[in-house]
Amino acid sequence: MDLIISLVINGLATGMLIFLLAAGLTLIFGLMDVLNFAHGGLFVWGAYAGIFSYAYTGSFTLGIIAAIITGLILGFIMEKLIIKPVYGNHVQQILITLGTMLVLQEMIKVFFGPNVVAVKVPELLAGSWQVGDIIIIKYRIFIIIFGFIVFGLFHYILTRTKIGLIVRAGVMNKEMVQALGINIKRIFLFVFMTGAALAAVAGVLMAPYSGAIYAELGMEYAILAFIVVVIGGMGSFQGSLFAAILVGLAGSFMAYYVPYLSLAVNMIIMAVVLIFRPQGLFTAAKG
């Protein structure tokens, strides 16, 4: 029982991190029909920017804010310079965002150095609680709570506010939204920047969790996020939460019981989903 609880906590924490990354990816895809292969680059930029400001100021909150700002700025630049010229052309989008990923990843090495940076958990969140025989690591609980807050917040924005209505309508049918006199281009920019910021936050939260950051990390997590987006269904916000938790839990249980299968399990889930439901488990209605 104790074991199961701690495995569940591990799985949920990993799942939440992947969710933050996948949420932006899925929204951007659902709305703009752009699959952002540079998402991992934004993730790792968030991690570096956040951790360096955390090390500089000593405040993890400031680190998170720095990551958000970095994400927003990079998202803005990317949308304007890189995504805009290739709207509607899938092959070019894939190629160009992958190139961006490459540049972002190498830029990390130029700005922050090519070495692995060790990261310590902030003092307030370090250590663990002991409940009976179960040891609960505080930081993991923090990630889980943070993830659910983000989910709640976005769920609220998407379902209860006007901007959320526009975004959801845009996912369904962007021509119609445009015909109603809404500047969809601005919504695109807004969603892209938000997605980038979410990826950056995921990066900075992941850093103390894994204990070390390096430039190639972005790619590794981006692959997990891609798997999650495929399982959950492109463009579906709830789907990506569900799939992220599924992938997180499957990973943590497999890592304990059948270690050599722990990475294959994601692929197996994905293959099964693709064979039986190629559109993903949850799919946003497309008009």
Added chain:
Amino acid sequence: MMNKPLLLSRSNIILFIILLALIAFPFVMDSRTLTILITQILIFGILAMSYDILLGYTGIVSFGHAMFFGIGAYCTAIMLNDFESTIGTFIGSIIVGMIIAGILSFIVGLLTLRLKSHFFAMLTMAISGLLLVVAEKWRDVTRGNDGFTFKAPEVFKDRVMFYLVVLALLVIVFIALKRFVSSPLGRVLIAVRENEQRTKSLGFKTLYYKVIASVVAGVIASLAGSLYAVSLRFVNTSVLTMEVTLDALLMTIIGGVGTLIGPLIGSVVIESAQHYLSGLARDFPIFERWIIFFGIIYILAVIFFPKGIVGTLQMKYFQWKNKKNQLNVVPLSKNKESSK
């Protein structure tokens, strides 16, 4: 494009002269570094050509090309290491690598090619990422990131000999792929690239054709991997990394998609730039990150010159030719119109 390819057309003669120069090169210039560099260029040229079958001819973006390259490299390395290191084993290992790569690309293709371009790119990336992790973990066979050295067959101790073999294979692959893309099957692939929906409604099972393209590309990539392993006499998990795919991608995009010469030129550009720019890094540390420049050039190329070096030149050439034709041959073409 329309007229039948002549054996002695102008471009074929140019290619033939280049080929002769390449054959003569090691005997004229006795430079070990240059021979090795050109061998690398040729090997990556094979890889990039195979990638272009997917990207340039069929119009599907695969991010998992490294896995086939890696399979070839490991097959050759493991077999040369475990069995007697002879030319027979070498040929056998190439064939085994090709078969495994063929089977894998068939399965991956069947599983993923039904999906839209986005999903395919993503899934191939995920699968090859997974294969990399498996290779890292399966240390008994691959020795992980440390890799292992092995003995190349006795014949290849001579760099020039190996160079000539690679050159010969490149020529064979080039001719074979040329035949492949100009066969009816290749034409269907181009049709898929131009408009998959329409090709489907013309009655072609596009999935079947796309799987064939992916198998052909995978098999050739495996050959490139085998050669690469022998050229280094060393193999580690870096042959499976995204960087190999990126190299192929950069070469194809910068050289020119949809042509077979393009990837070869791309390979020349990228490999020699890599060689000389990392040489510059001693004086200017920024060149250690030379990939940034390539990334930026690549992004600009995708936006402004989506056809690459060869494609852009070709376009310019056709425009120039058309202009000339228009000036001279306008009456003739009018006659043709009216005679219809």
